[in-house]
Amino acid sequence: MCKNLKPVHRFEIGFKTLYNTIYLERTSGITVNNNQVITTIKERSSARAYSPEQLTQEELNTVLNAGLMAPTGMNKQEIHFTVVKGDNPVLSELDEEKRRLRSQEKQPHNFYYEAPVLILLSAEEGFRWSQVDAGIAVENMALAAQSLGLGNLVIGCIYDALHGEKKDYFSKAFQIPEGYSFQIALAVGHKTDHKTPHEYDFDKQVTIL
Numbered sequence: 134m135c136k137n138l139k140p141v142h143r144f145e146i147g148f149k150t151l152y153n154t155i156y157l158e159r160t161s162g163i164t165v166n167n168n169q170v171i172t173t174i175k176e177r178s179s180a181r182a183y184s185p186e187q188l189t190q191e192e193l194n195t196v197l198n199a200g201l202m203a204p205t206g207m208n209k210q211e212i213h214f215t216v217v218k219g220d221n222p223v224l225s226e227l228d229e230e231k232r233r234l235r236s237q238e239k240q241p242h243n244f245y246y247e248a249p250v251l252i253l254l255s256a257e258e259g260f261r262w263s264q265v266d267a268g269i270a271v272e273n274m275a276l277a278a279q280s281l282g283l284g285n286l287v288i289g290c291i292y293d294a295l296h297g298e299k300k301d302y303f304s305k306a307f308q309i310p311e312g313y314s315f316q317i318a319l320a321v322g323h324k325t326d327h328k329t330p331h332e333y334d335f336d337k338q339v340t341i342l
């Protein structure tokens with residue numbers, strides 16, 4: 134039927150179909166052709182309770198490689214990934230420093246909710262896209278973890294503690310490369326909570342011209 138239409142009309146119909154499909158997907162939860170990536174994106178949700186079960190080496194490598202495969206500005210690949218086991222005593226010091234800076238009492242959970250592993254993403258200081266690149270990499274890893282059935286949590290609350298007066302101490306302890314600084318972290322593990330994905334307002338946040 135489309136064959137008799139001018140290309141511009143075919144484009145319009147194609148665009149409207151795509152728009153309606155995405156809109157339907159977002160408002161009704163209908164999955165676009167059972168697309169695995171879309172399903173993983175839809176199902177990802179922050180996990181704030183973990184069992185002590187460790188990740189397998191394969192799971193950890195899969196998550197790390199997802200971060201390494203993320204695009205970076207000018208393909209600079211300036212993100213460094215530091216894997217820290219949840220029982221590393223420096224994490225307790227970091228938790229304490231975070232609470233000190235925020236004048237917080239001891240919380241029922243540490244900042245990574247006792248996840249068995251925390252991945253710190255640091256990036257070259259002074260590069261225009263470092264923060265953006267770290268954000269893209271961390272989401273790639275979050276989605277990889279989600280697709281493996283692992284809970285995960287993006288963590289930024291330690292930023293000030295890792296950039297404050299103890300920056301050199303923590304940078305050394307976590308072996309953050311010279312000239313790099315912390316950007317964002319991801320906790321990963323087997324989740325024991327079941328939070329539903331956050332809600333959002335498509336019409337408020339999207340403009341289609």
Ligand SMILES: Cc1cc2nc3c(=O)[nH]c(=O)nc-3n(C[C@H](O)[C@H](O)[C@H](O)COP(=O)(O)O)c2cc1C
Pocket residue numbers: 177178179180181286287288289290291317328329330331
């Ligand atoms: C840049 C960034 C920093 C975040 N930092 C923290 C954090 O320090 N602690 C925490 O519990 N959650 C943190 N989150 C998770 C958000 O609170 C969470 O993504 C948001 O509430 C939406 O929920 P959802 O992830 O389940 O969709 C962070 C998320 C982002 C993107």
